[in-house]
Amino acid sequence: MTALLETRGLTVTYGGINANDDVTISVEPGTIVGLIGANGAGKTTFIDAITGFARVSSGRVTFAGEDVTGLQPHPRSRRGLVRTFQSLELFEDLTVWDNLLVACDTTRWWTLLPDLLRRSQGDKVASQARWALATAGIEHLADRLPQELSHGQRKLVGVARALAARPQLLLLDEPAAGLDAVESAELSTRLRGLVEEGVTMFLIDHDMGLMMTVCDYVYVLDFGRIIAHGTPAEVRNDPRVIAAYLGSSHGPTEGEA
Numbered sequence: 001m002t003a004l005l006e007t008r009g010l011t012v013t014y015g016g017i018n019a020n021d022d023v024t025i026s027v028e029p030g031t032i033v034g035l036i037g038a039n040g041a042g043k044t045t046f047i048d049a050i051t052g053f054a055r056v057s058s059g060r061v062t063f064a065g066e067d068v069t070g071l072q073p074h075p076r077s078r079r080g081l082v083r084t085f086q087s088l089e090l091f092e093d094l095t096v097w098d099n100l101l102v103a104c105d106t107t108r109w110w111t112l113l114p115d116l117l118r119r120s121q122g123d124k125v126a127s128q129a130r131w132a133l134a135t136a137g138i139e140h141l142a143d144r145l146p147q148e149l150s151h152g153q154r155k156l157v158g159v160a161r162a163l164a165a166r167p168q169l170l171l172l173d174e175p176a177a178g179l180d181a182v183e184s185a186e187l188s189t190r191l192r193g194l195v196e197e198g199v200t201m202f203l204i205d206h207d208m209g210l211m212m213t214v215c216d217y218v219y220v221l222d223f224g225r226i227i228a229h230g231t232p233a234e235v236r237n238d239p240r241v242i243a244a245y246l247g248s249s250h251g252p253t254e255g256e257a
């Protein structure tokens with residue numbers, strides 16, 4: 001099977017230190033792939049590099065068979081490589097529905113098409129937003145303002161907003177941060193449901209319950225380098241992973257593992 005996303009020897013250097021060091025991974029279509037590692041291991045840097053928010057020093061990123069290493073973030077998202085951010089920023093004065101509409105990429109068409117076609121494009125945007133709301137399971141929140149929502153609900157709005165851009169590959173940076181166990185289990189179900197909708201995912205989180213349940217395959221990063229990869233069961237029992245992350249003081253906090 002051809003990988004949807006591949007990195008080969010990806011290296012990102014900040015101030016002489018390799019935040020990512022020779023990272024090679026691949027994500028097959030129709031799967032959820034996870035990346036775990038201690039604080040500062042380089043996980044967010046990796047998503048930044050894949051999505052064009054961090055400059056790659058060496059190595060390459062291939063998405064859907066195309067080398068995208070030198071592209072800016074926007075052309076990558078246009079190709080279906082869409083991310084969420086660790087700190088969730090919603091437009092607080094807009095309803096959930098309007099937050100989603102803003103995320104639907106319309107700029108090319110609004111400026112080019114006559115009024116008649118604009119209306120049909122508007123319908124397309126609305127149907128994208130409706131699909132995103134339904135897939136994230138938050139249709140009932142469409143008319144609410146973000147400030148009225150719980151933390152877990154806001155996280156789901158963040159996922160829905162990324163979905164509104166119709167990703168082929170959705171990169172989720174700590175979607176379970178701050179969620180309680182019930183919300184995290186709910187998120188896990190939602191993410192597995194997304195795979196059925198044709199969305200492939202790459203996921204970073206410290207919530208080991210979520211990662212080990214939801215991921216098909218897991219990579220482990222330590223000081224910028226991949227030290228292990230395999231199924232969740234293989235990774236969980238790998239002595240290098242236990243030493244570097246799961247069994248150490250800088251690994252997940254009690255209750256997460």
Ligand SMILES: Nc1ncnc2c1ncn2[C@@H]1O[C@H](COP(=O)(O)OP(=O)(O)OP(=O)(O)O)[C@@H](O)[C@H]1O
Nearest residue numbers: 014015018019037038039040041042043044045046
């Ligand atoms: N923009 C930047 N400029 C300089 N150094 C950076 C920058 N971004 C990250 N770093 C450094 O790169 C290393 C990796 O950071 P990164 O945020 O990618 O780790 P992480 O695994 O995502 O951590 P966490 O789990 O705490 O979010 C750290 O040493 C960090 O200080």
